[in-house]
Amino acid sequence: MSSDRKMKSLLAQRDSAISRLDDLKRVAENALTDNNVHANFRCRYKHIDVILENFESLHNEIISLSASAEGADIKPQLDLSSSFHDDYYYIQSVYENLFDKSTTEIENYCKVRLPKLELPTFDGDLRQWQTYSDVFDSLIHNNAALSNIDKYNYLISSLEGNALSIVKCTPVTSANYLIAYSALKRRYENKRLIAAAHWQTIERTKRINVVDNLSALRVLLDTFSENLAALENLKFPVKQWDFIVFSMLFDRLDSVTQTRFELEHGSHLTLHDYYETLFEFLEKQCNAWNNVALCNSSSKKTDIAKFKHSDRHISSKVGMSSSFLVGSSASTSACCRLCSNSHNIYTCPHFLNKSTKERYALVKSKKWCTNCLGDKHTASNCNSKSVCRQCSLQHHTLLHFGSESATESPTINTTNIKSSEVRDASVNLFASPDHTILLSTALVEVRDISGNYHILRALLDSASQSSFITKKCCETLKLISSPLSISIKGVGPITAKANQGVSCKLKPHGFDEPVLNVDFLIIPQICTNMPHVTIPRNQFDKFTNLQLADPYFNKSAPIDLLLGADIFAHVLKGTAIRGSSDEPVALDTEFGYVIMGKVNFVSNTVSSGSLNRSKLV
Known part of the structure; x- marks a missing residue:
């Protein structure tokens, strides 16, 4: 059949459908004024959806043929379709006004509106097929009120991914609905494959x-x-x-839980009841923990009080938290009395650039102590036992006048004062002119508030009485902090304060166990990059085959958290690989081997490792 003949045939059939709807519309209008026509209208109305389906099927084919012709104008066809649908909905409204008043009144009276049922989506996951198939058949496929074209549209809208690719190539027509539906059934209605998918999920x-x-x-x-x-x-x-499933579930528990189950149920387990007993045991664990968590969350103030009580307990026990890791920048709590910047007077550039005579005159005019440069007392009341490094007399090294008395006014150039003398409060923990000291680092995974783990770099410090985390990391993990007030003591008399603390869980990188509960103090920065410079890897060839806690321990990188002695003692396994006294040591820990100790590597930036004790952690 040529395209012209086919078009004529389709137009004739569509005109027939329009004519049938026109007849039904005429009867509907008569029924509005004549009750005797109601029975006739009811009988004819039953076929209105068949007329609509027939019209849409023919109209879609006509549109397709018209659109394929060059220069074709399909606007008249669209106007015709719009007019047809106007008549269709007019007839429906007449029917509802005449015969569905009682139903409408009941719906208006009822104040409870049931939620709209939505079709589930299916993307080809065999585990979801049975649920999707049952719901779709109930709501759509077996619904006699829906036409096949409507069912096909619902089918396509509820499919995604691989499942959609099975039917999307089939044209959307009434006749093709059953073809597409059957193709989907043949693909996924496979009992063995569905069962295998469920079993593999458990495995x-x-x-x-x-x-x-x-x-x-x-x-x-x-x-x-x-x-x-x-x-x-x-x-x-x-x-x-029963026994197979019991064994699979039992093997997925940690040893503590396994032991607890054996003590409680091991002696009276019955055949074919193993799995149910274990499942109920674990369910009780979950319910108990949920109840405890609910009680705790309902009293946040109590939790904060406990946290403060814990802080007071620590303070009463050790006095304050100490950390012997110190940084190179000045403490934010120190304020220079000369320029008001954040550093001590003996590191102030303005003070150091003055001559010895000018420095001495300034100290005397400000009535500062000539021994320690303090401003709260004079030299006669100074308790410091420090003496001048040049002459061992009772005055500060920066006020040394060579062979002359400190009370005289000689002219001597400050270049005679060595840089090591100027850095009076400097403590170099990491480098010296002929070697570098490497501190132990490890990669750990820390759990955030959502239960996800993030890889962070930790410093293990057995000399610290507390563990620390940077404020930036705490914000990244979205952890909830608690207020506290703890003094942090570093090297010498200088102290700082931590105003917030947080508790979280961490574990070795790449492993599920052990999971450690750690209480951290939150501070802006723990230290500068560790190590202070990158050390060539060939210095550590003998550790090549070890499983390292930090594979990049030799590269200079930031530190996210510090694990103190409370954690260090528990992660240390005891095995150590040692060389000579001038070589680093590998210590085995729960995180892997950590590398620490002296490294014979000379850096051109030794001063970057010189850390000021006024900058705590």
Whole structure:
């Protein structure tokens, strides 16, 4: 059949459908004024959806043929379709006004509106097929009120991914609906493949630490429960797999939970009841922890009080928190009495650029102590035991006049004062002119507020009585901090304060255990990059085959957190690989081997490792 003949045939059939709707419209108008026409209208109205489906099928084909012709104007066709639908909805409104008044009144009277049912989407995941298929069949496929073209549109709108690709190439027509629906059924209605998908989901579950990860336990239980229920719905003998399923779930628990279960239930387990007993045991654990968490969250003030009480307990026990890791920049709490910047007077550039005579005159005019440069007392009342490094007399090194008395006014150039003398408060923990000291670092995974883990770089400091985390990291992890007030003591008499603390969990990078609960003090910065310069890797060839806690320990990089002695003692395993006294040592820890000690590497930037004790942690 040529395209012209086909077009004529389609136009004739469509005109027939329009004519049938016109007849029904005429009867509907008569029914508005004549009750005797109501029965006739009811009978004819039953076929209105068939007329609509027939019209749309023919009209779509006509549009397709018209659009393929060059220069074709399809606007008349669109206007015709609009007019047809206007008549269709007019007839429906007449019918509802005449015969559905009672239903409308009941709906208006009822104040409760049920939620709209939405179709689930299906993307080809076999585990979701059974649920999707049952809902779609109930709401759409078996709904006699819907035409096939409507059902096809619903089918396409509810599919995604691989499932959509099966039907999207089939034209959207009434006749093709059953073809597309059957193709989808043939692809996914496979009992063996569906069962395999559910079983593989159970097999892919991993071992967890129940005590430290309640949310993971809930996910584990839900995974077993949902997938075993799906297998049972597929008529598989799940009850007969009791010991197999029990063993799979039991093996995914940590040793502490396994031991607790054995002590409570191990002696009276019955055949075919292993899995149910273990599942109920773990369910009780979840419920108990949920109840405790609910009680704790309802009293936030109590938690803060506990945190403060813990701080007071620590203070009463050790006096204050100490950390012997110090940084190179000046403390924010120090304020220069000469220029008002954040540094001490003996590191002030303006003070150091003056001559010895000018410095001495300034100290005397300000009535500062000539021994320690303090401004609260004079030299006669100074308790400092420090003496001049040049002459061992009772005055500050920066006020030394060579062979003359400190009270005289000689002219001597300040270049005679060595840089080591000027850095009176400097303590170099990391470098010296002939070697570098490497401190132990490790990559750890820290859990954020959502339960996700982030890789951070930690410094292990056995000399610190507290653990520290930077404020930036705390904000990245979105951890909830608690207010506190703890003094931090570094080298010498200088102290700083931490005003916030936080508790979180961390574990070795790449491993699920052990999970450590750590209380951190929050500070802006822990230290400068560690090590202060990158050290060539060939210095550590003998550690090549070790599993390192920080594979990049030799590269200069920032430190995100510091683990103090409370954690260091628990992660240390005891094994050490040592060389000579001039070589670094590898210590085995729960994080892997950490490298620390003296390295014979001379840096051209030794001063960058010279750290001022006024900058605590």
